[in-house]
Amino acid sequence: MQDDRDHIAAARRDTGDTANTTDNLTHFGFQQVPRAEKAGRVRDVFDAVARRYDLMNDVLSVGVHRLWKNSLIDWLNPRPGMALIDVAGGTGDIASRVWQRTKGQAAIHVCDINEQMLCAGRRRDPALAAGVNWIAGNAEALPFADASFDAYTIAFGIRNVTDIPRALSEARRVLKPGGRFLCLEFSQVDVPILDSLYAFHSFKLMPQLGQWVGQNRAAYQYLVESIRQFPAQDEFAAMIAGAGLGQVKYRNQSGGIAAIHSAWRI
Numbered sequence: 001m002q003d004d005r006d007h008i009a010a011a012r013r014d015t016g017d018t019a020n021t022t023d024n025l026t027h028f029g030f031q032q033v034p035r036a037e038k039a040g041r042v043r044d045v046f047d048a049v050a051r052r053y054d055l056m057n058d059v060l061s062v063g064v065h066r067l068w069k070n071s072l073i074d075w076l077n078p079r080p081g082m083a084l085i086d087v088a089g090g091t092g093d094i095a096s097r098v099w100q101r102t103k104g105q106a107a108i109h110v111c112d113i114n115e116q117m118l119c120a121g122r123r124r125d126p127a128l129a130a131g132v133n134w135i136a137g138n139a140e141a142l143p144f145a146d147a148s149f150d151a152y153t154i155a156f157g158i159r160n161v162t163d164i165p166r167a168l169s170e171a172r173r174v175l176k177p178g179g180r181f182l183c184l185e186f187s188q189v190d191v192p193i194l195d196s197l198y199a200f201h202s203f204k205l206m207p208q209l210g211q212w213v214g215q216n217r218a219a220y221q222y223l224v225e226s227i228r229q230f231p232a233q234d235e236f237a238a239m240i241a242g243a244g245l246g247q248v249k250y251r252n253q254s255g256g257i258a259a260i261h262s263a264w265r266i
Helices: 035-061 064-076 093-101 115-124 126-131 164-174 192-214 217-229 233-242
Strands: 025-028 031-034 083-087 107-112 133-136 149-155 175-186 246-253 258-264
Touching: 025 035, 025 217, 031 035, 035 064, 035 115, 035 192, 035 217, 064 093, 064 149, 064 175, 064 246, 064 258, 083 093, 083 164, 093 107, 093 126, 093 149, 107 115, 115 126, 115 133, 149 164, 164 175, 164 233, 175 233, 192 217, 233 246, 233 258
Parallel strands: 083 107, 083 149, 107 133, 149 175
Antiparallel strands: 025 031, 175 258, 246 258
């Protein structure tokens, strides 16, 4: 399911926040909303889906999201003793994988703006709940000191922030020199036939499945639309470089349905 090529990003440092059409507006799915409102709207979406979020991920991706997350962990290669922050990681999917790989010997912090998602993460495993630090916080203003972490991960979260460049700058700030940044996010499909099938799955099936399984069609309609609004792989790589992170690379997953971006604080 993974495109094994390492795509070396031709990263330009002059890329701005492509999410905004004016200084005061940003996108919420296909809608334009005041920037000050987006975080609250996103919080409402995840409040609505938190209880069934992991189940819906399995249903909507036919379980493939698990393979993508495993690929992220493989590329990270976590080690005992490392300090890791997983941002927008409320239900603990990434944290649990790092916990297992390091046999509980890493200092793992899960930071999420949504308390309901954090509650779902704490409920998944008592040992994980006790061994991980769960913190409510905003990716654009992380409640941590400079140079606190060896690694920063974010899976399917960066597209939901209001100001992506600010969130990326925060990632660089909290990383130690030599620290690793890894982001898994939906991206731009690079196989034409797959693109057509994926578009049908996204806009026809996903909202309906959201209604049937998650009892919330509108929330999953937003999630589909937010995927389409997210920058393509090279554009996002340029944004990462623009935040001051170096050695930016990405690996496509499943023909570009998702991509993992890697960078370092040099």
